[in-house]
Amino acid sequence: MKKSLPITENFDGVSYLQTLIAVAMSEGGMKPEEINYIELQAKLLNLDLDHMLDRPQLDLKKIAPRLSGKTKRVIIRDCITLAHMDRDYAASERLRILGVANDLGLGSKVVEQMEEWLKQYWSLLDQGERLLNGLEP
Numbered sequence: 150m151k152k153s154l155p156i157t158e159n160f161d162g163v164s165y166l167q168t169l170i171a172v173a174m175s176e177g178g179m180k181p182e183e184i185n186y187i188e189l190q191a192k193l194l195n196l197d198l199d200h201m202l203d204r205p206q207l208d209l210k211k212i213a214p215r216l217s218g219k220t221k222r223v224i225i226r227d228c229i230t231l232a233h234m235d236r237d238y239a240a241s242e243r244l245r246i247l248g249v250a251n252d253l254g255l256g257s258k259v260v261e262q263m264e265e266w267l268k269q270y271w272s273l274l275d276q277g278e279r280l281l282n283g284l285e286p
Contacts, residue, residue, distance in 0.1 A: 209252035
């Protein structure tokens with residue numbers, strides 16, 4: 150069985166966080182749930198979020214060639230997760246994520262695949278929670 154690489158290997162945490170911030174801001178400002186999620190990611194990556202907020206927005210097309218495929222896909226996955234934090238996946242957020250995917254050299258198909266996978270994942274977690282609480286899944 151092939152062992153997967155740790156997420157931090159070949160992973161650009163600064164670009165990752167700046168992209169999450171840009172997506173969160175696509176509705177005009179970050180909601181508390183989005184701020185909490187981004188703060189957690191910054192802590193996990195041992196990065197200073199305050200410093201990230203002061204940086205200018207990234208040119209994803211410019212940096213895309215140096216990002217690993219895994220980094221690009223994690224960015225898309227977590228942008229979608231972030232957009233669902235407030236339980237409202239706004240059209241503006243989805244458009245921003247599609248733009249991010251395009252800038253990273255991925256396509257809308259990757260976004261659609263990630264959205265479907267995450268829906269299934271969250272549904273499975275909900276089923277497990279219901280089972281743990283003695284309810285029907």
